[in-house]
Amino acid sequence: MSDKTPDNAVEESQADAAGRRARGEFVRGVSGFRSAIGDREFPPEPGRYHLFVALNCPWCHRVTLARNILGLQNAVTMDIAFPGRTDEADPEGPNFWQFAPDKIASLTGAILPECTHETATGQGYRLVRDIYRAEGSDEKSVPVLYDKRQKRIVSNESAEIIRMLNAHALALGSDSQDAARVDLYPADRNMRSEIDTLNEQIYQAINNGAYKAGFSSDQSVYAAAFEAYFNMLGKLEARLDDGRPYLTGDRFTEADLRLFPTLYRHDPVYTVRMKLNGARIVDYPNLWRWLCRVHALPGVAASNSLVHCRQGYFGRSWNGVVPLGPFRPMPYPQAYDHPELADG
Known part of the structure; x- marks a missing residue:
């Protein structure tokens, strides 16, 4: 076990973990x-x-x-x-x-x-x-x-x-040249502070929040996680309203990287499996365009597979049957090549 001070953007507090689980809350281990x-x-x-x-x-x-x-x-x-x-x-x-x-x-x-x-x-x-x-x-x-x-x-x-x-x-041994290689956590102190703040908010409400909603067995615990998740989506939508391409401005950073896996899964998997059916990401025009923008970056599409995601999440559900949709507005992940879908 690490002797580091727990980081709320990295791990969940383990205070009364057994009691919280007994009351129906999903608590991620360390x-x-x-x-x-x-x-x-x-x-x-x-x-x-x-x-x-x-x-x-x-x-x-x-x-x-x-x-x-x-x-x-x-x-x-x-x-x-x-x-x-x-x-x-x-x-x-x-x-x-x-x-x-x-x-x-x-x-x-x-x-x-x-x-x-x-x-x-x-x-x-x-x-x-x-x-x-x-x-x-x-x-x-x-x-x-x-x-x-x-x-x-x-x-x-x-x-x-x-x-x-x-x-x-x-x-x-990166194959990327220095000038072309992304720096996910730039040395600038103000930039790091902004990334750290976003990381914590995104971890608590979105990354871990999806599991809090989907794997909790208490209605009120689920409802609180559901509300926090969609409230945070609304804040991120507003953050992108000024036209910035990424969460901190013109540069793709660790904050974008940590948000992407959850939003990539939201429409085709989490709306059903995690009971996060309040809205789709395609219903948030700025976030959808951000999602498509990140998906188009070199190496991003090849980093994952929605076939694996669907098989993994639904294959463990009570009857093991994997849903075949969604196919509107078009099948995923092909939809991520179409930022214009957010325009209705």
């Missing part, structure tokens, strides 16, 4: 591996580091976005888990992320070509759980940043992984 590239034992070197991710997971999506936007696809290797976790029939038990490239997805009736075997540890583990067990941990979450040289987990906190990838992109 990641236990909190080292960083740049620490003495984890120097930034090309080809040394590896990511274990699942494309349906929005916290993993942050990391795959950073990897692509920063030009690290060839420098930081990656394995992709199947979007559905193990079930009760699995010999190891249910609810484990699994590397299963030959598994058939119910949505498509075929294998998912993005899924891989586990290739970084030298052990060919089937379950992410076993990567943790090799280090004496009971954790089982993704994403995981892994040091292939020492065969050790560096970090499993997505917010910190994206920041370290940004800080060490050049030393890690």
Whole structure:
């Protein structure tokens, strides 16, 4: 466990977590591996580091976005888990992320070509759980940043992984030239303060807020999360009303990156699965155009898959049936190529 002061933009308070869960609230746990590239034992070197991710997971999506936007696809290797976790029939038990490239997805009736075997540890583990067990941990979450040289987990906190990838992109072997490479967290103090404030607001109301709504079992807890989520969407819509292309102005930053995975999932998945049916993002003209603008950036579209998202979220629902829509105003993700859809 980290000895850092908890960051409200990174992790949720664990105060009375058991009691809150008992009262129907979803409470996200805290990641236990909190080292960083740049620490003495984890120097930034090309080809040394590896990511274990699942494309349906929005916290993993942050990391795959950073990897692509920063030009690290060839420098930081990656394995992709199947979007559905193990079930009760699995010999190891249910609810484990699994590397299963030959598994058939119910949505498509075929294998998912993005899924891989586990290739970084030298052990060919089937379950992410076993990567943790090799280090004496009971954790089982993704994403995981892994040091292939020492065969050790560096970090499993997505917010910190994206920041370290940004800080060490050049030393890690980015393919992007210095002048062209995005800086997600610029050194300017005022800019960092603005990004930090947005990160906290977006994490609390949007990123984690979606789970607060969708996975809470108490009506009043759900209602509070629902209200906070759409109130924050309204504030972000107003923020973009001056015509700025990104949340802090003319530059794409970490704040945009952290908002994108949730809004990418909202219309095709979260309106149903997370019970966030108050409105679609396409109903917010500024946010929709922002979403399309980010989706068009180099590497962004390739960083995820809505097939994985649909399979992962709905495949775990009570009957395992995956909805086929929406197809209006047009199928997703094709809709993200059409900012004009916000004009009605």
